[in-house]
Amino acid sequence: MSEPTGVIHDIGYQRYTGPRLGRRHVFGALYLHGLRTAFGLGRSAKAKIFPWLVVGIVTMVAAGATAVRSQIGEVVMTYAQFADSMSWLVIFFAAVAAPELVSRDLRSGVLPLYFSRPLPRGDYALAKLLALVSALWLLLGAPQLVMFLGAAFTTGDGMRGVWNELLDLLPGLLYAGLWAVVFASVGLLVASLTGKRAFAAGGIVAVFLMTTPIVGTLSILPSRTVNELAGLGSPSTIVQGVGIWSLGDLLVSEDQGGPDIGGFGPVYALAAVLLVAGCVALLLLRYRKVAAR
Known part of the structure; x- marks a missing residue:
């Protein structure tokens, strides 16, 4: 019987003996990484061009208005009107950022690493969604803060004027948050369906562009009820309907006008809730199936 010839070599690997931070810290790290990715931070200069171009444009518009x-x-x-005016830029920002957050991982095949413990499948999707919501809210909210600072320093009513300006700012930030939640929910769901970033970006833009003609067609029909409910045909006009119902004069001025929603404001609010809830549910279901492959 021959002697065994195999030899075990000690090449210096050691077991990890540090603290194991757990699920909450993994979720936080994934969220921060997603937020940085949305703005191209930590990536090549090419990846920073579009997001920071959009940031520059919205900031210039806010500074100009101020x-x-x-x-x-x-x-x-x-x-609130600023958020409405920048909505198309936000759509294109979401169309670029959402595929960067999820489509790259689908294409590179790293999801089994993410879905290993202690990160559940749903946490991955929710961390990416929260990162995109935060990025879109910052995109709209930071320029509003610029507008507020400019108005606060030029008001002639002292602290009372600053307080009144703050009371106008807070609803605007909440309205920007509504835009961010709806756009991020729709955009990330579409992006999660494919690993090709170009297809994902095109699909996100198509969802918003293709639903706009539906609203236009319904708004010119002879039925007034159909006209007032026409905005339910597009995510963008659903958000605008909620804004008109909840903000009133802060969003719609006499000379500017706006979509006529009649007395269906609560219907638009319910539609926004159902849209977001449906997109989040489908997103979680999507990643449950991806992980099972």
């Missing part, structure tokens, strides 16, 4: 207000002494754009 400068005009300081010169003429009148509000040219409320905080």
Whole structure:
């Protein structure tokens, strides 16, 4: 019987003896990484071009509105109106950021690593969703803060004027949060369906662009009820309907006008809740199936 010839070599590997931070810290790390990814931080210069171009544009618009207000002494754009005006830029930002958050992982096949303990499958999807919501809210909220600071320093009513300006800012930030939640929910769900970023980006833009003609068609039908409910045909107009119902004059001025929702404001609010809840549920289901492969 021959002697065994195998030899075990000690090459210096050691067991990890440090603290195991657990599920909450993994979730937080994944969220922070997703938020950085949305703005291209920690990636190549090419990945930073589009997100920071959008950031620059929305900041310039806010600064311009603030400068005009300081010169003429009148509000040219409320905080809520700013969110509405920048909605198309937010769509394109979401179309670029959402595939970066999830499509790359699908394509590279790293999901089995993420889904190993202590990170459950649902935590991955929720961390990515929260990161995109935060990025979109910052995209709309930070310029509103610029507008607020400009107005606060130029108000002629002292602290009372600053307080009144703050009361106008807070609803605007909440409205920006509604835009962020709806756009992120829809965008991330679409992006999770494919590992190809170009297809995901095109699909996200298509969802918003293709639903707009539906609203336009329904809004010109002879039925007034159908006209008032036409906004339910698109995620963008659902958000606008909720804003018109809840914010009123802060969003719609006499000379500007806006979509006519009649007395269906609560219906639009319910539609927004159902849209977000449905997208989140489908997103969680999607990753449950991906992990099972």
